[in-house]
Amino acid sequence: MSKKVNITINGFPVEITTGKTILEAAEEQGITIPTLCHHKDLCVAGNCRVCVVEVAGQNRLSAACATPCEEGMEILTNSLKVRNSRKQIIELLLAEHNADCTKCYRNGNCELQTLASEYKIMTQDFIELVPLKHFSIDAYSPSIIKDDSKCIRCQRCVRTCAGLQGVNALTVAHKGDKMKITTFFEKAMRDVVCTNCGQCVNHCPTGALVEKNYIEEVWEAIANPNKHVVVQTAPAVRVGLGEELGMKPGKSITGKMVAALKRLGFDSVLDTDFTADLTIIEEGTELLTRLKKALVDKDESVSLPMATSCSPGWIKYIEHMFPEHLKNLSTCKSPQQMFGALVKTYYANARNIKPEDIVSVSIMPCTAKKYEAFRPEMHDSGYRDVDYVLTTRELAILIKQAGLDFNKLEPAKYDRLMGESSGAAVIFGATGGVMEAALRTAYEIVTGREVPFENLNITPVRGSDGIREATIKIENPVEEWAFLDGVELKCAIAHGLINAKSVMESVRAGTADYHFVEFMACPGGCLGGGGQPIPTNPEIRQKRAEAIYAEDEGLPIRKSHENHEITKLYKDFLKEPLGEVSHHLLHTKYTKRERY
Amino acid sequence: MATSNQLKRVDFIFRNENDWEKILSSTLKKKPQDLINELISSELKGRGGAGFPTGLKWKLTAESKEKEKYVICNADEGEPGTFKDREILSRVPYKVLTAMAICGYITGAKRGYIYLRGEYKFLLPELNKVIDEFDYYCKETDLDFKISIFMGSGAYICGEETALMESMEGKRGEPRNKPPFPTQSGFKGKPTVINNVETLVHTFTIFKYGAKKFYDLGVQYSRGTKLFSVSGDTPKPGIYELELGMSLQDFVYEFGDGDTKAVQVGGASGFLVPRKKFKDAAIGFKGKLTGISLPTGGSMMLFNSSRSMFNVLDNYLEFFREESCGQCTPCRVGCQQLLLGIKAVKRGEKPASYLDKLLRLTETMQYTAKCGLGQSVANSFSSIVENFREEMIY
Amino acid sequence: MDPIQTLVKDLAEKHGRSRESVLPILQGVVEQEKFLSERSMIEIAREIDIPAADVYGTATFYSFLETKPTGKFIIRVCKTITCAMKGKNQILFAIQDMLKISLGETTPDKQFTLLETNCLGWCHKAPAMLINDEIYTELTPEKVREILTGYMKVNVNH
Numbered sequence A: 001m002s003k004k005v006n007i008t009i010n011g012f013p014v015e016i017t018t019g020k021t022i023l024e025a026a027e028e029q030g031i032t033i034p035t036l037c038h039h040k041d042l043c044v045a046g047n048c049r050v051c052v053v054e055v056a057g058q059n060r061l062s063a064a065c066a067t068p069c070e071e072g073m074e075i076l077t078n079s080l081k082v083r084n085s086r087k088q089i090i091e092l093l094l095a096e097h098n099a100d101c102t103k104c105y106r107n108g109n110c111e112l113q114t115l116a117s118e119y120k121i122m123t124q125d126f127i128e129l130v131p132l133k134h135f136s137i138d139a140y141s142p143s144i145i146k147d148d149s150k151c152i153r154c155q156r157c158v159r160t161c162a163g164l165q166g167v168n169a170l171t172v173a174h175k176g177d178k179m180k181i182t183t184f185f186e187k188a189m190r191d192v193v194c195t196n197c198g199q200c201v202n203h204c205p206t207g208a209l210v211e212k213n214y215i216e217e218v219w220e221a222i223a224n225p226n227k228h229v230v231v232q233t234a235p236a237v238r239v240g241l242g243e244e245l246g247m248k249p250g251k252s253i254t255g256k257m258v259a260a261l262k263r264l265g266f267d268s269v270l271d272t273d274f275t276a277d278l279t280i281i282e283e284g285t286e287l288l289t290r291l292k293k294a295l296v297d298k299d300e301s302v303s304l305p306m307a308t309s310c311s312p313g314w315i316k317y318i319e320h321m322f323p324e325h326l327k328n329l330s331t332c333k334s335p336q337q338m339f340g341a342l343v344k345t346y347y348a349n350a351r352n353i354k355p356e357d358i359v360s361v362s363i364m365p366c367t368a369k370k371y372e373a374f375r376p377e378m379h380d381s382g383y384r385d386v387d388y389v390l391t392t393r394e395l396a397i398l399i400k401q402a403g404l405d406f407n408k409l410e411p412a413k414y415d416r417l418m419g420e421s422s423g424a425a426v427i428f429g430a431t432g433g434v435m436e437a438a439l440r441t442a443y444e445i446v447t448g449r450e451v452p453f454e455n456l457n458i459t460p461v462r463g464s465d466g467i468r469e470a471t472i473k474i475e476n477p478v479e480e481w482a483f484l485d486g487v488e489l490k491c492a493i494a495h496g497l498i499n500a501k502s503v504m505e506s507v508r509a510g511t512a513d514y515h516f517v518e519f520m521a522c523p524g525g526c527l528g529g530g531g532q533p534i535p536t537n538p539e540i541r542q543k544r545a546e547a548i549y550a551e552d553e554g555l556p557i558r559k560s561h562e563n564h565e566i567t568k569l570y571k572d573f574l575k576e577p578l579g580e581v582s583h584h585l586l587h588t589k590y591t592k593r594e595r596y
Numbered sequence B: 001m002a003t004s005n006q007l008k009r010v011d012f013i014f015r016n017e018n019d020w021e022k023i024l025s026s027t028l029k030k031k032p033q034d035l036i037n038e039l040i041s042s043e044l045k046g047r048g049g050a051g052f053p054t055g056l057k058w059k060l061t062a063e064s065k066e067k068e069k070y071v072i073c074n075a076d077e078g079e080p081g082t083f084k085d086r087e088i089l090s091r092v093p094y095k096v097l098t099a100m101a102i103c104g105y106i107t108g109a110k111r112g113y114i115y116l117r118g119e120y121k122f123l124l125p126e127l128n129k130v131i132d133e134f135d136y137y138c139k140e141t142d143l144d145f146k147i148s149i150f151m152g153s154g155a156y157i158c159g160e161e162t163a164l165m166e167s168m169e170g171k172r173g174e175p176r177n178k179p180p181f182p183t184q185s186g187f188k189g190k191p192t193v194i195n196n197v198e199t200l201v202h203t204f205t206i207f208k209y210g211a212k213k214f215y216d217l218g219v220q221y222s223r224g225t226k227l228f229s230v231s232g233d234t235p236k237p238g239i240y241e242l243e244l245g246m247s248l249q250d251f252v253y254e255f256g257d258g259d260t261k262a263v264q265v266g267g268a269s270g271f272l273v274p275r276k277k278f279k280d281a282a283i284g285f286k287g288k289l290t291g292i293s294l295p296t297g298g299s300m301m302l303f304n305s306s307r308s309m310f311n312v313l314d315n316y317l318e319f320f321r322e323e324s325c326g327q328c329t330p331c332r333v334g335c336q337q338l339l340l341g342i343k344a345v346k347r348g349e350k351p352a353s354y355l356d357k358l359l360r361l362t363e364t365m366q367y368t369a370k371c372g373l374g375q376s377v378a379n380s381f382s383s384i385v386e387n388f389r390e391e392m393i394y
Numbered sequence C: 001m002d003p004i005q006t007l008v009k010d011l012a013e014k015h016g017r018s019r020e021s022v023l024p025i026l027q028g029v030v031e032q033e034k035f036l037s038e039r040s041m042i043e044i045a046r047e048i049d050i051p052a053a054d055v056y057g058t059a060t061f062y063s064f065l066e067t068k069p070t071g072k073f074i075i076r077v078c079k080t081i082t083c084a085m086k087g088k089n090q091i092l093f094a095i096q097d098m099l100k101i102s103l104g105e106t107t108p109d110k111q112f113t114l115l116e117t118n119c120l121g122w123c124h125k126a127p128a129m130l131i132n133d134e135i136y137t138e139l140t141p142e143k144v145r146e147i148l149t150g151y152m153k154v155n156v157n158h
């Protein structure tokens, strides 16, 4: 039993669990206290001060987010003193802020703007500080734009990058009026350890950190009659997009999304899930091959555990932080890049379109994928494999710009070639999903039987703990894999780079005996990606995850190797997993990078 | 309030007594609980500015069950117009060390640190010598207590106790949220006593002469003596140990140059008292029955009639704008607004009534800033603007 | 190992490799090098295994930890109230006149950097300045010229 304290909030007595902050207590009572620096994903900072409340008997106000409730506290969340102080703090923030809302990317979804509007800040008496300062804009990264003139110095991004991601690309520098958010030696974000994961973008309350958008480029491509514009949509997009279009979190809207994309004018609307299934075949085969080499051939050069490679934020992270472990990475490209390489080869060929006339667009829950598409090695089709990467948020902008009434759209189906997918591919969007998909296929390849879980749901790998472990015992394998009889396949799952870091530290120390580890850069996996709708928090991610698993259960095909289009792809084009064509188009190399 | 026309000069702090070993060994024979009671009965309050009862602080730390605890001597002395701690550390450093060791004995701390501001680096060689001697003594007498010096590097805010601890932990000196207080969670998250240099020396006096001797000096709520750093327009700048509770009138009579227009009590974060209020102002801690009482880190800056109060305020505000850690909105933006605001009024770009908006702003800063720096900018701002409004405008 | 690496390694040996060692190590580098270069901060980050951005963020908080190249002697003139009242500007003029540099600048021969600083704790002997760790008080333009001449002589002898 947890202990309770008795307090009053705005005169009403309530009982609160010991240790809760005033902010949490008020929330329980249905009272919203405005916040800016506070975020449920992050540690408490207590620096913006808009959450101040009055505690009877104290002259000074207290920051609700940082003050624990104590027995007998009488709290006023909306006294005149509180209101006046809060209002002045908002005015101060605006005085230091380039509040040019109409020209701002976050216009309409900005916590500062909302507060200013709630408190009806109609005048600006304070002296504008923006013209006096030399704020800079960093637009060098292919993924993220950082505009210091929009920054309210809440440090959410810094706490995100350090606390959630363990990357520490961002820091607070200088003090006093010169205090700012920056990187090592104030370099451009593209020149430091930033993984482009976009979590800082997702956690920024204002327009100071936003994705670099490619909206106009895509409209231009669509308008160009000489271009065949292909679009692929990642698994997690379908469970996030609705939030940007006014729906509650946790709605899967695949069919409507496909319909919308067709109306936007894309020539072919295809599914990244298709190459997610393909990834499973390639990666699963790679894993089994590695296991064979390690267990049968006793080949010392084989690196285990094998780590998944579909999260480009994770890839950039390991390149910087654990460059000596790049050989642990699966050589498989991410589904996006497999798709890109196939679109300008296999697809172009089959549809009889010149690859140079194809514009390949992808809709991703992710900002790191923008960077990934720009990587010089991602040219295996002979062209840039993926031309433009839009986030879920950018897709919502396209839909709004086109004036589509999303709710009225009749659900549509993906086009073919490369539009079919299995439930296994859909769950790629959730942490543990790649693992589950891989196990469904690998187990069946090895034993000839389905994974021994009810309804194919491998529940031990699901969930939201930062690091999860699972062991699957292989019994009675088919002849080809007889050497795996009795082997306990040890798997781990890590999401959020801070958790990836601790798994990798144990790998480096040699204390981890895993065979296969799934790594996702973002908390919750792609459904919590840096390109997903804002806000994000644990509850919202939970809802999106539920939607993903529901979608999986509703699909007729639940295993990647049963995807007919995949079978056809191997028959017509790739021939065999890890074959020569695969090697050329679907696999990649990694680059050692500096940690500092 | 002290009504005599004379300041009571005292000489405890700098009295050179080469008996610290004796005091230390005899004090360590007493029971910690008795020592705490002695300290509490002396009513000694912290001399770093905030005036927290020292006995209570030690008691709270002693009561904590944690094994690892720390004693920190705050020698960051950055408040403009304060220079007494430097003098203590160069003249009677062994009193500080002794007091820290006694504090360690009482609270159970085995490690002590002196956080010395970077500007005082030249004190290091001498101080290290004394610490070596002290270490040697501790070893000889099996006293498990070790003191080291931690150097600051030019940041006024690191004098704030939690910022100081952040700084010692190798981070930016950004003040923490309170609670928890250092007695509960201080350096490295462990219970920590942090005291000003002078506070520690007073405990030495108390342990040597007894609480009564200390208590008998000063006035109600403000017991004992205090070092004053006197500077500005005075023929006698320097450091003086005086009994608490004196009236500002008497102080100016003694230290003024005959033309004193105002006195800044407590440094830039303290109050400016204009001539007409000298007789009502007493120097001591809050809770006095009559007159204005002014808690103080001991900085007394005198201004004569040749000084522009606008320039004085401008100088303070520039100081705060730079030295604010910058993390919280009211202080970071507030300091910039105040500085630019008074300049705009002076230049006629804003109406005189803008000063009232700024006064309201300082009120907000006082209520909402995260730490003492932002909270106390209101002190000098309002006391200067309210008393010298014309000088701000014309 | 180059000199910076050696210096950082030695400092880490002396002060330890925990986060609490950051400030002493930064100070140690500044004592030797007068400022913190990008290189030296990277070495510190590597040596005690913390993010480089954190080293930078921490260093820039402290005004005595310079991150731009400076001269051999850093002159810091107090600009706070008492020194300002007691003639700090004349002191600055005298220095600028003699060294032919403005505030924030370094002499072409990399000997002197001129900066302002906040209260040095010598207000009763204002105006005051620091040259590296050495304090000079009750300054007058004449006295300043004498002091600087002294430093220049030291320099010639080297």
Ligand SMILES: Cc1cc2nc3c(=O)[nH]c(=O)nc-3n(C[C@H](O)[C@H](O)[C@H](O)COP(=O)(O)O)c2cc1C
Pocket: B045, B046, B047, B048, B049, B050, B051, B052, B054, B074, B075, B076, B077, B078, B079, B156, B157, B158, B159, B160, B161, B162, B194, B195, B196, B197, B199, B200, B371, B372, B373
């Ligand atoms: C901005 C600011 C600066 C401070 N600077 C100092 C200082 O330089 N020296 C000091 O002893 N206390 C300083 N303090 C007070 C400390 O936070 C703390 O209260 C003090 O060290 C406690 O010691 P005491 O109880 O012995 O006074 C400062 C407080 C603030 C808010």
Ligand code: SF4
Pocket: A097, A098, A099, A100, A101, A102, A104, A105, A106, A107, A108, A110, A111, A112, A113, A150, A206, A207, A208
């Ligand atoms: S960040 Fe918010 S308040 Fe600022 S300009 Fe953009 S929308 Fe407006």
Ligand code: SF4
Pocket: A144, A160, A161, A165, A167, A168, A169, A170, A193, A194, A195, A196, A197, A198, A199, A200, A201
């Ligand atoms: S994109 Fe990710 S790694 Fe880069 S700064 Fe933001 S949170 Fe850090």
Ligand code: SF4
Pocket: A150, A151, A152, A153, A154, A155, A156, A157, A158, A181, A203, A204, A205, A206, A208, A209
């Ligand atoms: S960039 Fe965004 S998250 Fe970071 S401090 Fe500025 S406003 Fe806050």
Ligand code: SF4
Pocket: B157, B174, B175, B323, B324, B325, B326, B327, B328, B329, B331, B332, B369, B370, B371, B372, B373, B374, B375
């Ligand atoms: S009041 Fe000023 S110094 Fe204190 S925490 Fe806020 S910004 Fe920092």
Ligand code: FES
Pocket: A034, A035, A036, A037, A038, A045, A046, A047, A048, A049, A050, A051, A052, A063, A064, A065, A066
């Ligand atoms: S939300 Fe509490 S201080 Fe920012």
Ligand code: FES
Pocket: B080, B081, C078, C079, C080, C081, C082, C083, C084, C118, C119, C120, C121, C122, C123, C126, C127, C128
């Ligand atoms: S004002 Fe210059 S030393 Fe204090």
